[in-house]
Amino acid sequence: VEAALDVVNGFRDRPAGTLRLNVPISASRLVLPKIVPRFLAAYPAIRLEVIAEENFVDVLVAGCDAGIRYDERLEQDMIAVPIGPRAQRFTTSAAPSYLDRHGRPQHPRDLLGHACVRGRFPSGVMTPWEFERDGEVVRVDPTGPLVVSIGGGVDLAVDAAIAGVGILWLFEDWVRPYFDSGVLEPVLQPWWQSFSGPFLYYPGRRLVPAPLRAFIDYIKTPAGHW
Numbered sequence: 001v002e003a004a005l006d007v008v009n010g011f012r013d014r015p016a017g018t019l020r021l022n023v024p025i026s027a028s029r030l031v032l033p034k035i036v037p038r039f040l041a042a043y044p045a046i047r048l049e050v051i052a053e054e055n056f057v058d059v060l061v062a063g064c065d066a067g068i069r070y071d072e073r074l075e076q077d078m079i080a081v082p083i084g085p086r087a088q089r090f091t092t093s094a095a096p097s098y099l100d101r102h103g104r105p106q107h108p109r110d111l112l113g114h115a116c117v118r119g120r121f122p123s124g125v126m127t128p129w130e131f132e133r134d135g136e137v138v139r140v141d142p143t144g145p146l147v148v149s150i151g152g153g154v155d156l157a158v159d160a161a162i163a164g165v166g167i168l169w170l171f172e173d174w175v176r177p178y179f180d181s182g183v184l185e186p187v188l189q190p191w192w193q194s195f196s197g198p199f200l201y202y203p204g205r206r207l208v209p210a211p212l213r214a215f216i217d218y219i220k221t222p223a224g225h226w
Contacts, residue, residue: 016045019211022059023068025151027198028052030173031068031084039218046211054151055122059202065212066202070195080199083219089172089194090130092187098164099185105167108138108191115166116142117157119150129169131191138191142167 023032028050040048051064059067068083092111105111108131120126126147128139144166148157154170161168162183168175172192178184200219202212218224 014043014045015210015214017209017211018047018049019066019209019215020049020051020064021066021068021200022051022053022057022062022064024054025052025154026171026174027068027084030171031198035083035219035224038223039215042218042223043211043214046214048211052151053122054149065209066200066215068198068200070198077204078201079204080201081216081219082197083200084197085173086197087194088197089192090169091172091175091189091192092129092167092169093161093175093179093184094167094187095162095164095183096185098161098166099187101164105188108140108188111140111142111167111188114142114144116144117161117166117168118142118144118147119154119157119169120147121150130193131188132193133191137193 032050036048036050040046051062056069059065092105098115102114105114108129111129116129118126126141128141131138131140146157146160146165148154154174157168158170158175158178160166162178167187168184175184179186200216202208202216208216
C-alpha cells in the first residue's frame with residue numbers, strides 16, 4: 001500500500017510525506033545543519049525526522065528510510081551517496097593551561113604520559129587514537145581521568161578539556177570554534193589524520209520513497225553541496 005501511495009506521490013508537483021534518517025550525532029551537528037534548513041525550504045510538504053544515535057542499527061529495522069555513515073560502517077547491499085564535507089580530520093587539543101603545566105606532546109606516543117579524555121561507543125568499544133605523518137601511521141591507546149559516551153557525552157568531554165582536565169581527540173569541525181577563541185590549543189597538528197567524508201546510504205533492493213528521492217537529488221545539487 002505504501003508503495004502504491006508513493007507512486008501517486010511521484011506525480012505531485014512537490015513530494016510530500018515523512019523522511020526518516022538515522023545518523024550519528026556528529027553528523028547531526030556537523031553535516032546536517034548546512035543542508036536541512038535549505039532542503040526543508042525547498043520541499044515544504046516534506047517532514048524530516050532525524051534519529052541521532054551512535055548505535056549502528058539496520059535502518060530498515062529501525063523504521064528509517066536512510067542513514068548517514070562512514071565507509072567502514074556501511075552495510076552490504078546499500079547504495080551510498082556522498083553527503084557533507086568530502087574530507088575530515090581528527091584533531092588533538094587541550095587547554096593552554098593544561099599544556100603549560102604538563103608540556104606539549106611532540107609525538108603521538110607522548111600521549112601515553114598525558115591525561116587524555118576518552119570516548120566509548122555504546123557497544124563498549126574504545127577505539128585507539130590514530131595519527132599519520134609522511135606515510136607513518138601511529139595508533140595509541142592513552143588513558144585519563146574521564147571517559148564519556150561517544151555522542152551524548154562529547155559536549156562534556158569538550159567542556160572538561162577546556163577546563164584543563166586533559167587532551168581531547170575529536171573532529172576538527174567540532175573544535176574549530178574553540179581554536180578560534182583560544183580556549184583550546186591544537187596538539188600534534190602535523191600528525192592529524194584525514195579521512196573520507198560521510199555517505200547517505202539506503203537499501204538498493206526496495207522502492208525509493210519520494211521524500212528520500214527528493215533528498216538524494218537535493219544533496220547532488222550545488223545548493224546541497226558543501
